[in-house]
Amino acid sequence: MALLEVEDLRVTLPTARGPAAALRGVSFSLEAGEALGLVGESGSGKSLTALALLGLLPEGAAVGGHIRFAGRDLLALPERELCRLRGNRIAMIFQEPMTALNPLQTIGRQIAEPLRLHRALSRSAAADEAIRLLGRVGLKPAAGRARAYPHQLSGGQRQRAMIAMALACAPDLLVADEPTTALDVTVARQSLDLMAALAAESGMALLLISHDLGIIAETTRRMLVMYGGQVVESGPTAAVFAALAHPYTRGLFAARPRLDGMPGRLPTIPGSVPDLADLPPGCPFAGRCALAIAACTAAEPPAVDIGPGHQARCIRLDQQPPAGDPVAGGPA
Amino acid sequence: MTPARASTIPGMSLGRGLRHPSLCIGAVLTLALVVMALLSLVWTPWPPDGIDIPHRLLSPGAHHWLGTDQFGRDVLSMVMAGAQTSLMVGVLAVAIGIGLGVLLGASAAALGGICEEALMRLTDFTFAFPAILTAIMLAAIIGPGTLTVVFAIGIFNVPVFARLTRGAAKAVWARDYILAARAAGKGRFAITIEHVLPNIMAPILVQGTIQFATAILAEAALSYLGLGTMPPQPSWGRMLFEAQTFLFTAPRLAVFPGVAIALAVLGLNLLGDGLRDLADPRLRRRR
Amino acid sequence: MGLYLLKRLGGLLATLVAASIVIFLALEVLPGDAAEMQLGQNATPAQVLALRTELRLNRPAVERYLVWIGGMARGDFGQSYSYEVPVSGLIEQRLQVTIPLAFLAMALTILLALPAGIFAADHHGRPSDVAVSGLTQLGLAIPNFWLAILLVLLFAVALHLFPSGGFPGWNHGLWPGLRALLLPAVSLAAVQAAILTRITRSAVLEVLGEDFVRTARAKGLSRPATLWRHVLRNALISVVTIMGLQFAYLVAGTIVIENVFYLPGLGRLVFQAIANRDLVVVKNAVLLLAAMVMVINFIVDLLYAVIDPRLRISRP
Numbered sequence: 001m002a003l004l005e006v007e008d009l010r011v012t013l014p015t016a017r018g019p020a021a022a023l024r025g026v027s028f029s030l031e032a033g034e035a036l037g038l039v040g041e042s043g044s045g046k047s048l049t050a051l052a053l054l055g056l057l058p059e060g061a062a063v064g065g066h067i068r069f070a071g072r073d074l075l076a077l078p079e080r081e082l083c084r085l086r087g088n089r090i091a092m093i094f095q096e097p098m099t100a101l102n103p104l105q106t107i108g109r110q111i112a113e114p115l116r117l118h119r120a121l122s123r124s125a126a127a128d129e130a131i132r133l134l135g136r137v138g139l140k141p142a143a144g145r146a147r148a149y150p151h152q153l154s155g156g157q158r159q160r161a162m163i164a165m166a167l168a169c170a171p172d173l174l175v176a177d178e179p180t181t182a183l184d185v186t187v188a189r190q191s192l193d194l195m196a197a198l199a200a201e202s203g204m205a206l207l208l209i210s211h212d213l214g215i216i217a218e219t220t221r222r223m224l225v226m227y228g229g230q231v232v233e234s235g236p237t238a239a240v241f242a243a244l245a246h247p248y249t250r251g252l253f254a255a256r257p258r259l260d261g262m263p264g265r266l267p268t269i270p271g272s273v274p275d276l277a278d279l280p281p282g283c284p285f286a287g288r289c290a291l292a293i294a295a296c297t298a299a300e301p302p303a304v305d306i307g308p309g310h311q312a313r314c315i316r317l318d319q320q321p322p323a324g325d326p327v328a329g330g331p332a
Numbered sequence: 333m334t335p336a337r338a339s340t341i342p343g344m345s346l347g348r349g350l351r352h353p354s355l356c357i358g359a360v361l362t363l364a365l366v367v368m369a370l371l372s373l374v375w376t377p378w379p380p381d382g383i384d385i386p387h388r389l390l391s392p393g394a395h396h397w398l399g400t401d402q403f404g405r406d407v408l409s410m411v412m413a414g415a416q417t418s419l420m421v422g423v424l425a426v427a428i429g430i431g432l433g434v435l436l437g438a439s440a441a442a443l444g445g446i447c448e449e450a451l452m453r454l455t456d457f458t459f460a461f462p463a464i465l466t467a468i469m470l471a472a473i474i475g476p477g478t479l480t481v482v483f484a485i486g487i488f489n490v491p492v493f494a495r496l497t498r499g500a501a502k503a504v505w506a507r508d509y510i511l512a513a514r515a516a517g518k519g520r521f522a523i524t525i526e527h528v529l530p531n532i533m534a535p536i537l538v539q540g541t542i543q544f545a546t547a548i549l550a551e552a553a554l555s556y557l558g559l560g561t562m563p564p565q566p567s568w569g570r571m572l573f574e575a576q577t578f579l580f581t582a583p584r585l586a587v588f589p590g591v592a593i594a595l596a597v598l599g600l601n602l603l604g605d606g607l608r609d610l611a612d613p614r615l616r617r618r619r
Numbered sequence: 620m621g622l623y624l625l626k627r628l629g630g631l632l633a634t635l636v637a638a639s640i641v642i643f644l645a646l647e648v649l650p651g652d653a654a655e656m657q658l659g660q661n662a663t664p665a666q667v668l669a670l671r672t673e674l675r676l677n678r679p680a681v682e683r684y685l686v687w688i689g690g691m692a693r694g695d696f697g698q699s700y701s702y703e704v705p706v707s708g709l710i711e712q713r714l715q716v717t718i719p720l721a722f723l724a725m726a727l728t729i730l731l732a733l734p735a736g737i738f739a740a741d742h743h744g745r746p747s748d749v750a751v752s753g754l755t756q757l758g759l760a761i762p763n764f765w766l767a768i769l770l771v772l773l774f775a776v777a778l779h780l781f782p783s784g785g786f787p788g789w790n791h792g793l794w795p796g797l798r799a800l801l802l803p804a805v806s807l808a809a810v811q812a813a814i815l816t817r818i819t820r821s822a823v824l825e826v827l828g829e830d831f832v833r834t835a836r837a838k839g840l841s842r843p844a845t846l847w848r849h850v851l852r853n854a855l856i857s858v859v860t861i862m863g864l865q866f867a868y869l870v871a872g873t874i875v876i877e878n879v880f881y882l883p884g885l886g887r888l889v890f891q892a893i894a895n896r897d898l899v900v901v902k903n904a905v906l907l908l909a910a911m912v913m914v915i916n917f918i919v920d921l922l923y924a925v926i927d928p929r930l931r932i933s934r935p
Contacts, residue, residue, distance in 0.1 A: 056836050059743075079841070087839035094837075099830040102849050104928060113848075114838040149928040165838065354756075457634055459864065461641075462871035462912070465905055469645045472893045472901050545760075552762050553875050557890060572765060576879070579783075583772050590765035598760035 002029040003070060003205050004053070004173060010064040011048055011057060011229075013276075020276035022048050024229040025065070032172065035199065035206040037220035037237060039213060039252065041269075043276075045229040046209045050177045053207070054092055055082040070172065088118040091166035093195070095178040097158035101150040107134070107161045108146025114168045133164040137194060156187035163195055167202070174199055177209045192219065213253065217241060222309075225249045228274055228284025235310030245312040248285045283314070291316045355606025361599025369415035378406035380413035381564045389582050398588050401571075402578060407585065411592050413566040417478065417555075418548045418596060424482045425547040426540050429489025434536065436490070437497025438528060441505055442520040451498070455491035463488035463550055471559040478551075478567075481560040485547045496539050500532035534611040541604035545597045552593050568593050623930055624921070631917040638909045643684050646902045658896075670700075674899075687902075696903045701895035706903050709888065713904075716786055716884035717877070720800050720807070721869050721911075727808035728815055728865065733858070735812075736819025741846060743824060751816065758813025763872055767806035767879040774802060784881040803880045807872045811865045818861045822854035829853070855926055863919030867912040874908075 011023035023045045030036050040046050051057050053067060055074060067074040069090065074082065086092075091114075094100040102110060111133055112126035121129060127146070134142035137160040150158055159179065166174055176195060180188035196219045199206045208219055216223055216237065223240055225233040225248065233246040244250045251269040271288035274280070280287065282297035289296070295315060303311040372380070377397065384404030392399045398407040440448040467484030474480055504510065504527060513523050554560035555569030563570065568589040575585035654670040655662070670676075675683050690697060696706035739751040775783035781802050787795045826832065827850055835845045874886030881887070885904055892900035924930045 054837055056833060083839045083841050085839070086837055092837040094830060094834060096830050100834045102831040102835070102853070104852050104926065105849075113835075113840070117839050151929050162834075165834075456630075457637055459867075461638065461909055462867050464871040464874055465908060468874070468889060468893060468901070469642070469905060472896075472898065473645060549762050553764060556762075556764050557875060557878060559893075569762075569764075572768065576768060579768070579772060580776060583776065586765075586768045586772065590762065590768070593762050593765065594757075594760045597762075598756060601756060601759055 001071065003032040003034075004030040004207075005066070005068040006049075006053075007068070008065040009049070009052060009067060011045075011052055012062040013048075013058060014060045015276075017275075017278065019062075021279060022061075022229050022276050023052065026226070026229070026231055027065075028224055028231060028234060030173070030205050030207060032205055033200075033203045034222070035196070035208060035220045037216035037223035038207060038209045038226060039211060039216055039223060040226035041211065041252075044226040046226055047177050048229075049226070050092065050175045050207065050209055053173075053175055054086055054090060055079075056086075084118070087114040087166075087171075088169045089171050090173045090175065091169070091171040093159075093162050093166050093174070093176040093179045095181050097155055097162050097183070100162060101158055103150050105149070106146065107148050107150065107153065111146070111161065111165045111168055114165065118169050129168070130164070133168055134161070136167070136198070137161070137164045139164070154187075155183050156191060159183060159187075159191045160194070163191065163198070167198060170202055171204060173205045173207065175207045175209070178211070179208075180210070180212070180215065211252075213241075225252065228279070229276060230284065230313065232285065232314070233310075233312040235307060239307050239310045243306060243310065245306050245310070245317055246285075246314050247289045247291050247316070249312075251288075289316075291319050352606050352609065354602040355610065358599050358602030358604070358606050361595055362603050365415055365419065365596045365599060368412050369419045372409070372412035372416055376406070376409035376412050378409045380409040380566050381405065382409075389578065389585075392584070399582075399584060401574065401585055402582075407571075407588055410566045410571060411568070411588055414568040414571065414589065414592065415596070417561050417565060417567045418551060418593075421478065421482055421485065421551040422544040422547040422600075425485035425489055425550075426544050428482070428486030429493045429543055430536060430540060432490045433493025433495075434497045434529075437494040437499075438501050438524050440494070440498045441501035441528070442524050448498070451494060455495050458488070458491040464553065467550075467554050467559055471554075476554075476559045476562060478561045478565065481551050481554045484554070485550045488550075489543050489547070492543060493536065493539065496535060497532060500535050501528045504528045504531045534607075538604050538608045538611060541600050541607060545600035545604070548593065548596050548600070623924055627917060627920045630920075631913060634913050635910060638913070639688060639906055640684070642902055642906050642909070643680075643687065646898050646905075647683065648680055673698075691903070691906075697899045699892075699897055699900050701892065701897040701900070706900055709900065710885065710904060710907060713883060713885040713888045714907075715789060716800075716882050717870075717873050717886060719796070720803055720873055720877070720882070720884060721866070723797075723800055723804040724807035724811070724869050724872075725862075725866055727804055728811040728869075729862070731808065731812040732815030733819055736816040736858075737823055737846070737851070739816065739820040740823035740827065741842075743827075748820075751820070755813040755816045758809050758816075761809065763806050763810050764875045764879050766809055767803065767876055770802045770806055771879070784879070786882050786884075799880075799882070803873075803876045803882060806879070807869055807876050810872075811869060815858070815861060815865060819854065819858050822857045823850055825857075826850045826853045852926060856923065859919055859922050859926065863916045866915040870908055870911050 006029065007027050009023050009026040010021070012019045013022045014020075026045065026049055028036070038046050038049065048057070052063060053069075053074070055077075057063060063075055065075070069085070074085070077085075101107070108127055108130045111130035112121075112123075115121045115126040115129050116123070119126075131142045131146050134145050139145040139157060139160050145153070145157070145161070150161075153161065162179075174195075179195065180192055183191060192215055196206070198204075206219070208216065210216055220237050222235070223237045224231045225240070225246060227248045233240060233249050235243075240249065244253055248269075255269055269288055274284050274287060280297060282299055283289070283292070283301050286292040286296040293316065301313045301315045303313050304315075304317055305311055306317065382405060384400070386404065387400055388402055388404040390400040390404075398411065400406055401410070436451055440451040463484055466487055467480060470480045470484050501524070510523060510527055513527060518526075551560055551567070552569030552572070555567040556573045558570075558573065561567035561570055571589040572586060575582070575589070578585055654667050654674055654676055658666055658670060675686065678686075687697070694707055696710065698704070699706050699709055702709055735751055735755075739748045742748045771783045774781045782799055786799045789796045823846075827846075832845055832849060835849045836842070840848065873884055874890060876882075877884040877887040878890055885908065889901060889904045889908070892898075892904065
């Protein structure tokens with residue numbers, strides 16, 4: 001049985017213009033020790049998926065479907081039980097290391113907190129363990145860093161502290177939401193390598209959310225592409241990178257800055273993420289898709305198998321444009 | 333990212349305003365205050381200063397809806413006329429505050445450096461000096477009166493608006509189109525007039541409403557102490573002072589002017605809050 | 620920390636000196652002849668001359684200012700013209716009412732406002748939050764002296780639970796004194812509690828939206844535990860600022876409230892001194908009131924450093 005099984009996850013958020021269907025039937029699974037990548041533009045539902053896993057959706061959100069973690073349906077668990085899982089068996093690393101730490105508490109105390117909470121360690125035992133964890137994520141001198149306040153650390157150091165905090169109770173699943181967005185490239189790479197190495201070392205499953213395809217390619221074996229609150233393509237990372245089946249996936253790849261690519265303007269996907277409060281019928285990407293036909297807006301496209309474990313939600317998969325000419329809106 | 337704020341208050345349409353309960357209640361109460369003050373200039377049920385000793389301390393009835401005071405004056409007429417004083421003090425004190433405060437704040441933001449630092453220290457200092465102390469000193473020097481109150485509250489309002497203006501203006505100065513205007517060779521003064529001031533009207537308007545309410549409260553307190561408005565000019569605070577003598581025999585006299593003050597202040601505060609919400613919807617979206 | 624403290628202390632001294640100069644200018648230089656002003660129009664020239672000598676009005680203003688400040692430093696505040704006693708004794712006696720009153724009111728304010736504000740923020744958008752907001756609007760709108768009158772009507776005139784005014788002194792025990800100060804303190808506290816409740820509510824709401832709150836929740840802390848361990852101290856930073864300013868308003872408010880309840884405090888002293896044109900008393904009492912406000916603001920600045928570690932490090 002998979003460690004995590006998400007089945008038909010639906011989240012509706014209240015907005016000023018009425019309820020918005022932010023997640024519309026997201027399904028995926030994650031084996032123990034596996035690393036899964038999740039890509040998509042902001043507003044595609046990536047972060048919301050992560051928050052749903054932890055039961056930390058914004059107030060007023062309505063959730064449907066199932067999230068089975070180690071055999072238990074998280075959506076049916078009372079808040080008390082969820083608190084016992086969070087930070088203990090499911091841990092999360094957030095985007096902004098600058099603001100994700102409490103400015104008024106020492107790093108050591110914040111890392112020790114989940115240990116005190118879930119492992120019932122004494123104050124001094126938790127403090128010792130926090131120093132050990134800081135050493136493990138390479139913050140040296142660990143004892144000195146433990147006494148420091150967040151504002152005394154750099155962004156990269158803070159992200160390491162966040163990793164130490166997430167690893168404190170040796171969780172089964174680590175959810176990392178854009179963990180490197182706020183960091184500069186070299187620091188980002190170091191943090192990421194560290195995270196992946198530690199996850200592999202301790203047999204943790206990793207759900208890595210990013211819009212950086214390079215990072216996804218390096219770190220994960222399987223990936224999901226999200227758009228408009230749906231998984232539009234899923235499959236082995238290598239297969240997705242090779243096939244670029246869904247027009248949106250192709251657009252994402254084209255919009256990626258490339259050092260070796262052609263000079264000139266960076267292509268972007270034309271249009272913007274659809275308004276979830278007022279979704280048109282059919283494929284959510286139809287409005288921005290160069291391949292869209294009338295049938296695209298008539299009914300929601302079903303998931304189509306294109307390879308072993310590789311699926312895409314598109315009815316125009318046969319209309320492959322020649323490589324190098326992804327979608328309209330590329331450089332002329 | 334928040335889009336750059338336009339020169340008018342965004343979303344300030346009648347439709348949205350009407351759906352905002354505190355704005356509605358505030359606007360109605362404020363309007364009532366203004367109408368009452370204006371009406372009292374041309375008509376009151378009885379003359380507000382009409383002494384009628386035989387009919388003193390009457391209970392509310394058909395002739396005197398809110399009764400009469402210790403001199404037989406009609407309480408309703410006095411309350412109506414008292415609105416004039418409150419409104420006048422409020423308008424003048426806020427005008428002094430906005431006039432000087434915006435001038436100082438906008439200059440500080442435009443000039444920066446030592447001028448700005450000096451202004452900020454000065455406002456810190458004034459904040460440590462409550463309005464009532466200023467009023468007491470003024471009353472000691474120039475004697476009590478409505479003008480004393482106006483000056484005291486007005487002086488207190490200056491740093492309030494100076495700080496607000498400086499903060500808001502600095503935010504405008506940091507924007508790209510200001511840079512463009514400067515690059516085009518526009519002077520600081522021209523930029524302040526053309527770009528900065530129109531962009532900071534909304535918060536100043538909101539604060540002006542709140543300070544108006546504060547001014548009404550302060551006028552009432554100072555007149556209650558006998559440092560403010562002097563008879564025969566009607567004042568709610570003064571009425572409360574006089575009512576205190578008759579607390580045991582005619583406690584109702586201490587009720588009506590207080591209700592008038594509370595409703596006026598409540599109205600202005602609600603109006604200010606409502607305007608603030610309309611001008612800055614981000615504050616409402618806080619989870 | 621040392622640098623921060625030093626800067627604040629310097630700021631306090633500078634503000635105190637500035638305040639004393641303003642008060643001196645306002646009360647001794649601006650009015651022209653302070654002696655004539657104090658004695659009124661019916662005074663004989665001989666009386667004016669005598670007072671002028673007594674007040675050293677024939678000496679230069681700078682000298683008079685220095686004498687005043689120098690005397691203050693030695694605890695000599697001069698002689699009251701109307702009470703014919705040393706001002707220092709007068710003030711000391713009056714402070715025994717005003718200081719307990721101000722602190723009692725501040726304590727009531729905090730006891731009311733912090734729980735109410737935290738509760739409202741925790742129940743954001745629900746009917747109980749709206750109810751708290753409505754109550755605070757009411758609290759903001761009611762003038763403190765009117766509330767005082769209403770409290771007297773209810774608790775003194777109708778129910779006979781509290782005295783309607785006056786102060787028995789502290790030598791009859793703690794309770795009679797407190798009993799006399801309770802209604803005044805409540806009337807002072809109501810408005811300030813309304814303000815502080817609103818500030819607390821919005822400060823807590825703002826912190827609740829911070830990323831580190833989500834981190835705390837992701838660690839497995841329950842909502843209440845997150846509130847207590849991570850949110851409140853962060854919210855306290857802005858709450859404490861306002862509390863400092865509020866103390867200023869409370870001290871100022873005692874002037875009005877002491878008059879409603881006929882309490883022999885500093886505020887009433889200032890007020891009576893103005894009525895008596897006793898400028899020596901006004902000058903000293905006003906400076907003392909202002910100094911109390913400034914010292915409180917200084918203490919607030921120090922509190923910041925205790926709460927916020929970012930201030931403890933000397934900035935480059």
